[in-house]
Amino acid sequence: xxxxxxxxxxxVKQDExxxxxxxxxxxxxxxxxxxxxxxxxxxxxxxxxxxxxxSKDELLVAVLNRQMSQTLVHLPTIVDEPLKxxxxxxxxxxxxxxxxxxxxxxxxxxxxxIREWHDQFHRFVxxxxxxxxxxxxxxxxxxxxxxxxxxxxxxxLLAHPHxxxxxxxxxxxxxxxxxxx
Amino acid sequence: xxxxxxxxxxxVKQDExxxxxxxxxxxxxxxxxxxxxxxxxxxxxxxxxxxxxxSKDELLVAVLNRQMSQTLVHLPTIVDEPLKxxxxxxxxxxxxxxxxxxxxxxxxxxxxxIREWHDQFHRFVxxxxxxxxxxxxxxxxxxxxxxxxxxxxxxxLLAHPHxxxxxxxxxxxxxxxxxxx
DNA sequence: CAGTTGTCTTGTATGGCATTCAAGAGCAAA
DNA sequence: TTTGCTCTTGAATGCCATACAAGACAACTG
Numbered sequence: 001x002x003x004x005x006x007x008x009x010x011x012v013k014q015d016e017x018x019x020x021x022x023x024x025x026x027x028x029x030x031x032x033x034x035x036x037x038x039x040x041x042x043x044x045x046x047x048x049x050x051x052x053x054x055s056k057d058e059l060l061v062a063v064l065n066r067q068m069s070q071t072l073v074h075l076p077t078i079v080d081e082p083l084k085x086x087x088x089x090x091x092x093x094x095x096x097x098x099x100x101x102x103x104x105x106x107x108x109x110x111x112x113x114i115r116e117w118h119d120q121f122h123r124f125v126x127x128x129x130x131x132x133x134x135x136x137x138x139x140x141x142x143x144x145x146x147x148x149x150x151x152x153x154x155x156x157l158l159a160h161p162h163x164x165x166x167x168x169x170x171x172x173x174x175x176x177x178x179x180x181x
Numbered sequence: 182x183x184x185x186x187x188x189x190x191x192x193v194k195q196d197e198x199x200x201x202x203x204x205x206x207x208x209x210x211x212x213x214x215x216x217x218x219x220x221x222x223x224x225x226x227x228x229x230x231x232x233x234x235x236s237k238d239e240l241l242v243a244v245l246n247r248q249m250s251q252t253l254v255h256l257p258t259i260v261d262e263p264l265k266x267x268x269x270x271x272x273x274x275x276x277x278x279x280x281x282x283x284x285x286x287x288x289x290x291x292x293x294x295i296r297e298w299h300d301q302f303h304r305f306v307x308x309x310x311x312x313x314x315x316x317x318x319x320x321x322x323x324x325x326x327x328x329x330x331x332x333x334x335x336x337x338l339l340a341h342p343h344x345x346x347x348x349x350x351x352x353x354x355x356x357x358x359x360x361x362x
Numbered sequence: 363c364a365g366t367t368g369t370c371t372t373g374t375a376t377g378g379c380a381t382t383c384a385a386g387a388g389c390a391a392a
Numbered sequence: 393t394t395t396g397c398t399c400t401t402g403a404a405t406g407c408c409a410t411a412c413a414a415g416a417c418a419a420c421t422g
Binding site (some may be wrong): 032051099102109110122155157159164169174 | 237283322326336355
C-alpha cells in the first residue's frame with residue numbers, strides 16, 4: 001500500500017519532470033537546455049534530477065519515449081490510409097520534435113543510451129513500414145529497401161526546411177515509384 | 182613584399198591549424214574535440230586559436246571548406262559517369278566526414294555561420310545534380326525534386342550504418358525510378 | 363512511542379568547456 | 393630609436409554536466 005503510494009508519487013514526479021524537460025528541449029534545443037535550467041523551472045536543486053535520471057542523455061531518452069507514446073496514441077487513426085498519407089502523418093507528428101531528431105543523430109556516437117534508443121526506434125518503424133508494404137503486395141526484400149528509403153526521406157524533410165509543394169511532390173513521387181500501379 | 186611574406190606565413194599557419202583541427206574533428210567528433218585539445222596538439226595556448234577564428238564554429242566552417250575543396254579536386258573524375266555512380270562517389274567522398282555531416286545539422290539552429298555554410302552547400306549540390314538530370318532530359322521541376330530526394334538519400338546513408346548490398350539496392354532503385362528507361 | 367530504514371533533496375565541490383581581455387613579445391616601417 | 397602591427401599568452405569569467413556526502417522526512421519495525 002504505502003509502497004504503492006510512493007510509486008505513484010514517483011510516477012507523478014517523473015511525469016512533471018519529463019514534461020518540463022520536453023517543453024524546454026523542444027523550445028531551446030537539447031544543447032540549449034541545461035540541467036540547471038530544467039531544475040530552476042521546477043524549483044528544485046540541479047542535482048535533484050540525478051536522483052531520477054543517471055544522466056542528461058537518459059533524461060532525453062525518457063522524453064523521447066514520452067513523445068513516442070503520445071504519437072502511438074494517434075497511430076490507429078491512419079493504419080488504413082495509403083502510404084503517402086501515412087508518411088505525411090509521420091511528418092506532422094514528428095515536426096514538433098524536429099530539433100530532437102537531429103540531436104539524437106548527433107549524440108549517437110557519444111552516448112550508448114541514445115544509440116540503443118535510436119536503433120530500437122528504427123527497428124520498430126521499419127518493421128511497421130515493411131508490414132504495410134507487404135500488405136500492398138510488395139516482396140520482402142524490396143519492402144525492406146523501400147522502408148529505409150522512406151525513413152531517409154522523412155528524416156531529410158524533418159531536417160531541412162521546405163515548402164508544402166516540395167513535400168507533396170516528394171511524397172507523391174515516392175509513393176508512385178514504390179507502388180507502381 | 183613584407184606584407185606578402187606575412188600573408189604567406191598566415192596561410193601556412195592557418196593550414197597547419199585547420200589540418201590539425203580536421204584530424205581531431207574527424208577522429209573525436211566536434212563535441213569531443215575541445216579548443217584546448219587542438220591547441221595542445223599544436224603546442225600553443227588555447228586562446229591563440231581565437232586570433233585566427235572568431236569561434237569554434239568558424240573553425241569548423243574552415244575545416245568544412247577544406248574538405249570540400251579537396252573533394253572538388255576529385256570531381257572531374259566522375260562528371261561523365263551515370264547518376265548512380267555519381268551518388269556512390271559522393272558517398273565515398275563524404276564517408277570520412279560522416280561525423281561532420283550530423284554535426285552541421287545539429288548546429289544549424291544555434292550557429293548562423295554554420296547555417297550559412299549549410300545553405301550554400303545545399304544550393305551548390307542541388308544545382309549540380311539538377312544540371313546533371315536536365316542533361317539526361319529530365320524536366321526542370323522534376324529535376325529539382327529528384328535532387329532533393331537524392332540529397333536526402335545520401336545524407337541518410339551517411340548517418341546510418343548499412344551494408345554494401347543495401348546501399349547498392351537503394352542507389353539502383355533511385356536511379357531507375359528517377360530516369361525511367 | 364522510539365528507533366531504524368529507505369526515499370528524496372540539497373550544499374558544496376570538481377574538472378571541464380568556450381570565450382574574453384589586457385598585457386606582452388617580436389618584428390617591420392618610419 | 394621610436395612607433396605600430398601581428399601574433400601569443402596568462403589569467404579570468406561564467407557556464408556546463410556531474411559526484412559525493414550530509415541532511416530532511418516519511419514509512420516501517422519493535
